[in-house]
Each structure stands twice: as structure tokens, then as C-alpha cells.
Amino acid sequence: MDHFIYRDGRLMAEDVALEDIAATVGTPVYVYSTATLLRHFRLFDAALEGLPHTVCFAVKSLSNQAILTLLSREGAGMDVVSGGEYARARAAGVPGERIVFSGVGKTREEMRLALEGGLRQVNLESEPEMRVLSEVAHSMGVEVPVTVRVNPDVDAKTHPKIATGLSQNKFGVPIARAREVYAEAARLPGLRVVGIDVHIGSQLTDLAPFEAAYRKVADLTEVLRADGHAIERLDLGGGLGIPYTRSNEVPPLPLDYGALIKRTVGHLGCEIEIEPGRLIAGNAGILLSRVVYVKRGEGRDFLILDGAMNDLIRPAMYDAWHDIVPVTEPAAGAPTRAFDIVGPVCESGDTFAREREMPEVGEGDLVAFRSAGAYGAVMASEYNSRPLVPEVLVDGDQFAVIRPRPTFDEMIARDTLPPWL
Numbered sequence: 001m002d003h004f005i006y007r008d009g010r011l012m013a014e015d016v017a018l019e020d021i022a023a024t025v026g027t028p029v030y031v032y033s034t035a036t037l038l039r040h041f042r043l044f045d046a047a048l049e050g051l052p053h054t055v056c057f058a059v060k061s062l063s064n065q066a067i068l069t070l071l072s073r074e075g076a077g078m079d080v081v082s083g084g085e086y087a088r089a090r091a092a093g094v095p096g097e098r099i100v101f102s103g104v105g106k107t108r109e110e111m112r113l114a115l116e117g118g119l120r121q122v123n124l125e126s127e128p129e130m131r132v133l134s135e136v137a138h139s140m141g142v143e144v145p146v147t148v149r150v151n152p153d154v155d156a157k158t159h160p161k162i163a164t165g166l167s168q169n170k171f172g173v174p175i176a177r178a179r180e181v182y183a184e185a186a187r188l189p190g191l192r193v194v195g196i197d198v199h200i201g202s203q204l205t206d207l208a209p210f211e212a213a214y215r216k217v218a219d220l221t222e223v224l225r226a227d228g229h230a231i232e233r234l235d236l237g238g239g240l241g242i243p244y245t246r247s248n249e250v251p252p253l254p255l256d257y258g259a260l261i262k263r264t265v266g267h268l269g270c271e272i273e274i275e276p277g278r279l280i281a282g283n284a285g286i287l288l289s290r291v292v293y294v295k296r297g298e299g300r301d302f303l304i305l306d307g308a309m310n311d312l313i314r315p316a317m318y319d320a321w322h323d324i325v326p327v328t329e330p331a332a333g334a335p336t337r338a339f340d341i342v343g344p345v346c347e348s349g350d351t352f353a354r355e356r357e358m359p360e361v362g363e364g365d366l367v368a369f370r371s372a373g374a375y376g377a378v379m380a381s382e383y384n385s386r387p388l389v390p391e392v393l394v395d396g397d398q399f400a401v402i403r404p405r406p407t408f409d410e411m412i413a414r415d416t417l418p419p420w421l
């Protein structure tokens with residue numbers, strides 16, 4: 001459910017007409033709904049009621065300071081995967097004890113930054129990383145709470161580029177080797193084992209892979225406890241999927257996911273952490289874009305938009321589907337026509353949809369890409385020297401630019417000439 005609906009023939013973001021945002025800020029532009037973000041965060045929080053828990057928003061899905069500040073004030077923790085994300089979370093006022101640090105390639109500098117600033121735990125992804133963290137923490141005279149991310153070898157049945165829980169993926173240590181790795185972690189100075197971490201992938205539309213993974217984690221909890229480790233936290237990762245199209249897929253609800261967690265690991269007396277990103281941010285954002293040209297091709301017609309793959313790369317990168325709807329509501333029963341919907345970037349990969357049935361839209365009309373809040377703006381680039389796409393946050397009847405569009409001069413001024421030129 002989201003807060004982008006038609007009212008009096010105009011697509012709204014809460015109580016703001018998207019055409020008003022386009023008129024003020026220009027296009028393309030991302031627009032986020034405060035009410036949707038809060039609603040989704042609270043759904044997860046409520047789904048785990050009864051268990052001690054922290055919902056750590058996956059910062060990588062949508063990392064604007066305004067969004068992090070909003071969620072932090074709701075009590076959200078944060079899951080960060082880089083020094084930059086750690087810095088963002090802290091700058092948004094998230095206390096260190098609510099930040100978990102994940103990621104396969106943490107550097108010494110990133111570790112130091114987080115240890116100085118404070119954090120809840122580091123999720124270790126490999127033995128070499130574990131040894132380096134031990135060295136860094138020990139040299140700083142601190143003891144850092146750690147979990148080891150185990151790879152349960154479970155098929156998440158999602159797009160291969162976002163599956164992370166199979167033995168062929170680069171993430172975590174094989175669950176079969178967990179006892180050895182935990183034994184070493186317990187011996188190393190500067191580390192304090194506190195729990196187990198698992199994250200099997202993103203955009204999961206079925207609970208079965210979660211169930212398989214969490215059962216393995218529950219078994220491992222008993223085994224590691226018997227080995228003498230204090231397993232008191234389980235970080236169960238993120239990955240719950242969202243409906244990208246209103247027609248077929250109906251992913252499970254956070255409430256069902258919460259019930260599954262209670263059923264599989266609830267009896268262990270552990271504090272639960274989850275790291276949802278997409279389900280909180282995805283349907284809380286749209287990408288607003290304008291039709292530049294309608295081009296009649298041979299055998300196919302093109303809608304050429306002012307938004308492009310550099311603004312929203314998901315279709316090009318993951319073959320992702322986004323519903324694309326006109327901002328002016330089409331009349332009921334209005335005829336549709338198939339278009340290839342493309343951006344202006346100079347490569348054929350800059351295609352959002354092929355043969356997509358659309359109501360008649362013309363040059364100058366606005367369209368909205370739905371479900372674009374997660375892995376949208378954060379993956380945007382300035383390819384083709386298209387200034388970084390701006391972001392707007394709506395709350396009720398007010399809206400504010402939360403990241404402005406750079407001018408050409410600002411974009412160019414970031415480059416510097418070497419002294420010999």
C-alpha cells in the first residue's frame with residue numbers, strides 16, 4: 001500500500017499534486033511519501049512485537065539524510081555497508097548502538113571510523129576480515145561485538161544479481177564451517193561474539209527460502225551455544241519483496257514474515273535484528289518524468305522520456321518491471337497502445353519497458369514510475385552528463401527538496417584540472 005493515488009484526475013503524493021512538484025522542481029525527480037515510509041517501518045516493528053528486536057533500515061536502499069533522519073526519529077536502527085553509509089547514519093543522528101555494519105570488503109579505515117564513532121555490532125563476512133577487525137579493535141584497546149554472517153546455501157529464488165545465500169555467492173562463510181570460524185573468533189583479541197547473521201538475498205516473494213535459512217540458523221544457535229558461545233542476537237537480514245506490478249505477484253506481508261520469525265527462532269531467547277530496505281522504501285517513492293517526444297517507429301512506437309537509465313537503472317540492470325502511469329488520470333476505458341518507453345541516453349540499454357500498453361500520452365505529459373523508492377536514487381549517476389536526479393520529500397500537503405539538482409556549473413566544478421594543463 002502506498003500514498004500515490006489519483007484524486008480529481010490528478011496523481012497525488014499524499015496531498016500534493018505531482019504536477020505541482022514537476023512545475024517547481026522540474027523533471028526527472030524522485031518523490032517520496034513520509035506516510036508510506038513510516039507505515040512500512042511500523043509494520044515491521046509491529047510484526048516483531050513480543051520479541052526484543054531492532055529494525056535496522058538497509059541504508060543502501062535509500063540513503064538521503066532526510067529519510068534517515070525521519071526513520072531514526074521513529075527509533076529505527078540502520079544497516080550500513082560502507083564507511084560512507086556509516087557516516088550518513090551518524091550524521092542523521094542515529095546512535096552508534098543502533099548501527100550494524102555489514103559488507104564483504106570493510107577496510108581498516110572503515111572499521112576504525114565505526115569503532116571510534118560507536119556501533120552495535122560488526123557482521124563479519126570472512127576469516128581474513130575477522131582477523132583484520134581483531135587487529136584493528138585490539139590496537140584501539142576496544143572489544144567489538146561481532147556476528148558471523150553464515151551462508152546457508154539456500155536458493156532465494158530471486159534475480160541472480162541480488163541472490164546472496166547460495167554457496168557460489170561471495171557473501172558470508174559456509175554454514176558448514178561456522179563452528180571453526182566461531183572458535184577462532186572466540187580466541188581472537190578485540191572481538192566479542194554476540195550472535196549470528198544471515199541475509200539470503202533481495203526481492204524475495206516467497207517465505208519458504210527464509211524459513212529454510214532461519215531453521216538452519218536456529219540449529220546453529222544450539223550448536224554454537226553447546227560450544228560455549230554466547231549467542232544472544234540473531235540478525236536475520238532483509239530481503240522481503242514488494243509488488244512491482246499490481247497484477248500477479250503478491251509478496252508476503254511483514255506480519256506473516258514476523259510470524260515466521262517467531263515460529264523458527266522465537267524460542268531461542270535471542271534479540272532479533274532485521275534489515276529491511278526495499279519493503280520500507282520501494283513503494284514509498286516514485287520517479288516523475290516528462291515525455292519529450294512520441295516517436296513513431298517502424299513497427300513500434302517510442303515514448304522518449306526526460307528520465308533515463310542513469311536516473312533509474314533497475315530495468316537495465318535487473319530487467320526490473322516498474323508500473324509507468326500517466327500523472328493525469330486516463331478516462332475509464334480509454335484506449336491503450338503499446339510503446340517502447342525509453343530515455344535519452346545514447347545506448348539501447350536505456351529502455352524502461354518494451355511494448356508496454358499505455359493510455360494515449362503526448363509530448364509534455366508527465367508519467368510516474370511506481371515502486372522506485374528503493375535502489376533508485378541511490379544508484380543514480382551522471383552518465384551522459386545528466387545532472388544527478390533530485391529528490392523531494394512529501395509530508396501531507398507540504399513538500400521539500402531534499403537533494404537539489406546540481407546546475408551544469410556545479411556538476412562541472414567537481415572536476416579539477418591537473419597543474420600541467
Ligand SMILES: *Cc1c(COP(=O)(O)O)cnc(C)c1O
Nearest residue numbers: 058102202238239275276277278
Ligand atoms: C541489501 C541488504 C539488505 C536489504 O535488502 P532488501 O532487499 O532491500 O530488504 C539487508 N542486509 C544486507 C546485508 C544487505 O546486503
